[in-house]
Amino acid sequence: MVKKIVAIVLVLVVIAVAVFKIFFDKGGVDETLADIERNLKTYHLEANMEMINGEDTRNFLVKVTFKNDEDKDFYRVSLLDKSINQEQLIIRNENGVYVLTPALNQIYKFKGEWPSNSPKPYIYQSLLGELKGQRQIRQMEDGYLVTSNPKFRNATSWVKQEIKFAKSLAPLWVHIYDGEGNLKVKVTFTKFEVNPTVDAELFNVDTNMTLARENAGQITAKLEDLPLFPVNVDVDAILKDQTQTEINNETIFILSYDGAHQFTVVQKLLEESEETITKEVEGEICDLQDGIGFYHNKILTYVYNGVEYRIYSKTLTVSQLIDIANGMEVVATK
The missing domain is CATH 2.50.20.10 (Lipoprotein localisation LolA/LolB/LppX)
Structure with missing residues (x-):
């Protein structure tokens, strides 16, 4: 009987050591x-x-x-x-x-x-x-x-x-x-x-x-594709107003959302520049589903397939703005 107890104890010790090595030995x-x-x-x-x-x-x-x-x-x-x-x-x-x-x-x-x-x-x-x-x-x-x-x-x-x-x-x-x-x-x-x-x-x-x-892909988004809407977003808001305007010869689309959450989406189509354009900006770089954006003064800005998006809210956090960006419609390769 004693031998059986000793054997069982030894087995348990071996198992305990093995578990320790698997999960805790660092x-x-x-x-x-x-x-x-x-x-x-x-x-x-x-x-x-x-x-x-x-x-x-x-x-x-x-x-x-x-x-x-x-x-x-x-x-x-x-x-x-x-x-x-x-x-x-x-x-x-x-x-x-x-x-x-x-x-x-x-x-x-x-x-x-x-x-x-x-x-x-x-x-x-x-x-x-x-x-x-x-x-x-x-x-x-x-x-x-x-x-x-x-x-x-x-x-x-x-x-x-x-x-x-x-x-x-x-x-x-x-x-x-x-x-x-x-x-x-x-x-x-x-x-x-x-x-x-x-x-x-x-x-x-x-x-x-x-x-x-030298190997840059071609932008496929066209002006007639805009505006694009947030379609997969977990926010309590509905589209209140949709506006198209011209500013400095650029067509701007403005989507205003209201409800428990309020935010605005501004979009415009960018054109490829012959000369390299460098802009110094303030803000924090953010990883998005569509690549890289930056957040500053309650505005999340990013570019995807030639479309510049600016998402603004006085109340939403940067994480919530990123969720909206990740749920935006996009123009993919045609």
Whole structure:
């Protein structure tokens, strides 16, 4: 009888140790993480990213290159929207942060702490950061599954993130869920290189614009396609007024919504410029389902397929404005 009890106790101890190693043993992770942070000078990654909003999904080819040069972090992020074959670039260099739209020959220049201002599922440092906070690490045969609840500043409905790392802590995939367990973002990494040779010219804004314009996709939106409406939005508001006006030889469409929530959507069709246009703007860069936008003074501004959208509200949060933007109709490739 005593032998049976001892045997049972030993089995339980073995199981407990195994469970501990699977879910709580992070010694190997911490050592690998510390080694990466000491030695990481450059990296290049590529991924397929799906931004999901109900039945609507946007697919992006993402390419990120990073270089630390004399304690300055440089980034080049390419987001290619596969549905319209148009690319946006985000470049951080010693002069600031730039968002390039090659199809329009347009550049926005920002000040700020991007990309460290909020978690990013395609920035390696952001993923590594989830290994340091409150999280659950499950050790698997081929790596680690990390579950956490990061605070996405401009996407408050995103409440849970799962990251799959290889044993080397190379990223394999990222899944982000809302509070109801719906998958909102899916990133699948297809390439990851640590400490490749990276030329500083890769972060030159003018060089990037010149090269990107050689393969820039064509804008397919036409004036007769406007206005476009928010159709998949969880806000308590109805269309109160719809106006078309001419300002400085530009046709402007204004949609005013009223109800428990009030907001206004202003749209206009942009034309490609022969000369590169650079605008210095204030505000915060935001990740949208349709690419990159920026928020300042209660206005969310972004461009998709040649249409500039400005969404304004005195009462809605930036997260709610982003939800409206993500629910807007679009003109896809014809």
